[in-house]
Amino acid sequence: MDIAVIGNSNEVIGFKLAGVRRAYSAASEDELESKINEIMADPDIGILVLNQADFNKLDKRLQSTLTDSVRPTVISVGTEESTEMREKIKRAIGVDLWK
Numbered sequence: 001m002d003i004a005v006i007g008n009s010n011e012v013i014g015f016k017l018a019g020v021r022r023a024y025s026a027a028s029e030d031e032l033e034s035k036i037n038e039i040m041a042d043p044d045i046g047i048l049v050l051n052q053a054d055f056n057k058l059d060k061r062l063q064s065t066l067t068d069s070v071r072p073t074v075i076s077v078g079t080e081e082s083t084e085m086r087e088k089i090k091r092a093i094g095v096d097l098w099k
Contacts, residue, residue, distance in 0.1 A: 001044070001045070001046030001047075002021070002022050002044050002045050002046060002047075003020050003022065003045075003046065003047045003048075003049065004022040004023070004024070004039045004042075004045045004047070004049070004072070005020050005022070005023040005024070005048075005049045005050075006023075006024050006025075006026050006035050006036060006039065006048070006049075006050055006054070007023075007025070007026065007049075007050065007051045007054060008025065008026075008027075008051070009025045009027075011023075011051060012024065012025045015049070022039075022045070024039075026054070029057055029058075032054055032057070032058070033058065033059075033062065036048070036050075036058075036062065039072065040065075040066075040069065040072065042072075043071075045072040046071065046072055046073065047072055047073050047074075047075060048066075048069075048072045048073070048074045048075070049074075049075050049076075049077060050066075050074065050075070050076050050077070051076070051078050052076040052077060052078030053078055055076040
């Protein structure tokens with residue numbers, strides 16, 4: 001199972017330096033959506049990491065698809081407040097770890 005990252009060039013470089021081999025740069029929203037669809041169809045990807053700001057730019061239908069996805073599990077990271085990871089962990093293990 002691989003980890004994939006899609007983001008701007010600075011984020012991609014950081015993840016590549018951390019050892020993530022499948023890190024892709026997306027300069028536009030069209031590139032972002034295209035790469036997301038490609039990753040979602042790849043059975044070897046177990047986790048997809050996106051910047052929260054990029055996630056928020058996506059079409060609501062695609063956001064819903066990503067939020068509900070189990071494989072790959074989609075994780076949004078960034079400075080914007082999000083309860084998405086908390087909810088995914090709660091759904092996966094049945095326990096709210098933040099309580």
